[in-house]
Amino acid sequence: MPSVWDHKLWDTFNPQLYNFTKYNQDFLKQYSDFLERRGKIEEKYAKDLRKLCKEFRTKEYDKKEKIKFSVQTSFDEMLAELVSSANQHDTLRDELLKSSKEVKDALREAQRQSQQTEKKVAGLVKDLERNRNQLEGVRSQYQRSFVEMKKAREDYIANKDNKDITKNEEERFQQVFLHKQSMFEERKQSYAKELSDYNTAQSRHYMEHLPEQLATLEEQEKRVAAICKQHFQLWGDSELQALNIRTKCCQTLRQKADNVNAEYDINEFMRVTASGNPVPDDVVFEDLGSNDSISQQQQQQQAAAPGKKNKFGTLNKKSAPAQQKRRLVEQLKQKDEELEKATKGLDAMHKLLQTYQQNPKLGDIAMVQQQMQQASEQVETLNRERVDILKELQALGVDTSNMGGAAPVATTAAAPPPVQAVSGSQNTSSASAFADEFADESPVSPAQPQPVATSAGAAGPPQAPPVPPPPSAVAAPALPIVAMLYDFNDPSQSDNLAVVAGERLYVLSGDADWTLVQRTAGNTDEQGYVPTAYMGDV
Template sequence: MNWGTELWDQYENLAAHTHKGIEFLDKYGNFVKERCAIELEYAGKLRRLVKNYQPKRKEEDEYQYTPCKAFRQLLQELGDFAGQREVVAENLQSNVVRELHLLAKELREERKQHLNEGARQTAILNAAIGALERARRTYERAARESERALEAFQRADADLNLSRAEVEKQKANMKLRSQASEDAKQEYTDQLRKTNEAQRQHYEQRLPHVFKQLQDLDEKRIKNIKNFMLSSVDVERKVFPIIMQCLEGMEQAANNINEKEDTQLVIDRYKSGFVPPEDFQFEPAAGGDTTDSSTNHHHHHNHLTAARGTVSGNRIKKRGGLLSIFSSNKKIVEACNSIKNNMSTDGKEDYSDLPPNQKKKKLQAKVHELTKQVAQEQAAMEGLMKMKGVYETNPTLGDPMTVEGQLNECCDKLKKLRTQLRKFEELLADANSQVSATTLHTLPARANGAPPAPATSIGSNSESLSRSASESSVSTGTGAGGTGGGVGSGGVTAGGRTAGGSPESGLGGELAVAHADHTNGDGDHDHDHDNDHESDFDYYYEPDLQPLGYCMALYAFEANGTGSTMRMECGERLLVLETDAGDGWTRVRRRHTREEGFVPTTYIATTLYADARDH
């Protein structure tokens, strides 16, 4: 199938065909370009949709329920899905549109060169044909003149009246014309041979070579269109695994919806701790039997006394018909309204304006927060004392007096925190005694009188229950006078990012180990107690943190076994939940298992979504 032999006389058609072929290549390129624009527009609209449906600050409380948490996770997965559509557009642009544009330009230039060469060869052949035509006409003219000279000689030779000289003249002219005719014939013959040779060369070699180049060019165009289509499919196929992960994430989010859990959450969130009012008693009409009236009045007085501290508060009120129903329940209504208004976070410091159950939960959270602060200050103090000891042993490292002021400040702060902690522990003990025996979850008292360390409350931005449980030996204090285990400035942050045993630990790792040894001696009974019982706050948890970006592991990292760090493989891709807070650690999540933990910041290359959008 060679164009040069099969289509030797179709020069014009082949020129037109190759031109249309390159135009079709341009058409396909425009199609892919418009497809890229559609993908980018689709991704942009998806991202705007995700942004528009992100929970507002005033909606954060509602997003503690499992359908809302699932919807938030679905939005996150949809955002990742939109990112994959952007990847499709970018790869189509670089792998197809750009390469196709360069190919079309190259093919146009090659086609122009081949057609020019074909035109040049055709001009050479036409020149040879023109020379042959001129030689033929010259030969015909010389032959006619030779024939006329021969006839003139024959007439002169037959005419007896002409002189010999005239006859010889005609004879000489005849011979001259005859020789000229022979020369023209020879030239014509030579040119005929040359022209035929040129024609054979043209149609057997030169023109077929040009046509073969045009054929190769057209086949190259067709083959590349095939490759571009396959490349487009491959671009789409490569994002399918991540798109499937997004869909699996949406499916997992839906499967995490739990109606029983939400039902319990509503109870925990709105339960006041009050008991329902008792039955109304018969009140005799005025002027009736004084004995019955006295008896009934005494019984009614006892009923109100029994209700003291529940519905009617600390004052005894006398019911007065239907109006008294609303009066006796006024505190319940007010309490429920206060729960709706951000759980009375702007109320009194001791939460005395809250219903019993909500008051107990607020006090538990306050005790937990103060316990962590005491533990952090204690650890910081121990770190400063150790540093002072090091300076005293080796003055070349520093002046011990430089940390004296910090020690005094830390000590004062620790005393204030412990005083506050004792105050709120006493308030919590009182609140526990006030909670009705009908409460769903009864809190057992600690052996030393302190409540168990509560889990994270609703709307908190601190660590989730899983991390709190795994780090109970570090983050839980020992009550009013005990020492905590969460190292603060001495090497471990308040969030529980343990530095001990990690590549960047330094002095902080030693402080963490020393402090762990210090707390193991007097805190075991608290830890055992925590493991045996659950507080009401075990039902409250932190919503999943939204990823801030993603990172790539530059090196492998092994977790140190404390529960806060997370193992990662070299080259592994992880989601970034919290950026480095200055302690050398970054909080990440593994996409498939949802495992979370901290990894060294220097071990990863991080790309934040905000930075990616800026570029």
């Protein structure tokens, strides 16, 4: 593409063009600083916004029950969306800082190129100035030789016909004139050659060398403009992208507002607050002068025990059914955790005992057996307590079929009892699943508790107690089964399990993204992770 500036700025490029170049470079620095400060503003805004959302998180109405009503829940969800919006400000900050760095790099490159070009132009101007000075020197000699020749010719003409001088003097004037005339011709030729060389150099300077450097500066200015245009567009795109995502967050905020449900809040408050006690009856008039009244009063006091009597009637100290259910489920969770911990401890002691029996030098077998006896008794006690809690829940009308139960525990006088306990993790999750069903008052037939069988130890000399089976050897509750909807084979992770559509699998654990499963056919010991979204009900 031909240069616009070309040789048209031969006499105005310095200092105007240099000032223009510096002006644009100063703008690049200014724009880079602007992007950096703009990014810091976004960073501070995002930080303050997240801090504000954290500070105004709503508190639970009932910490024990972890209850929040729809108003508070909706507000918390809106705060979460606001945090997502704040994250977009961080993304915008990253884009702005990245653009600022690129502009600074472009500025340094432009400054380097402009300095090189200015040095080349300065060298060309200096060469032309040196040629001009040399021409002026030759021209001065040429002019001086002309003046000397002219004076020598005038002296020769004036003395040529003078009768008062001798012939030798006349010849001397003639020789001086001829010498000066010869020198003049030499200076004339030198000046003509020097002038031709200078004109050639000057023409090349203004028509070739200088336009070439000016074209370089012109291309540099075009690159500066292109850089500004590119980063202006990136800035606008980054703002627009962040704005689009923030707009979606704002739309979600509006949707969360629709989740406020006054009826739900009222019913939920009643569920966790109502005692379930009947409204006190009318206060009966007491005729203190009648024997029948005194006898009736005593009977009422006995029937109301262990309640508390006041002038408005008698209130029962026993908790309301809904409150009893919540308390019992909480106790069941705690009991399951203790049972799981005790079962794992018993399993570990069983393995330790086997190790000591293989190599008695490693430790005291009798002490481990004593500890196993205590651990077995603890597991048995926890199982009985858990059965008692389940009985109470059944009496309150709670369906405990999915909460598991305690297996029979056989004890002997000579050995630690093998304990068959329900998995603590399963019990915990089952109890949690029923925590929200307190309001269900439908009658349920209580399940009969599991019997506890005991047998007396046989008489005879004392001997080392036999090794009890590990708790892990007891049959576990049936695991849920799912069917794969799609094929899955991702060898990038060693713990992934390759499955095919239609294959049935046991579910061990998982979350909303990945689920740990086990094969139901073939190599049933093979376990691994599959995407939760790929699974369906059988």
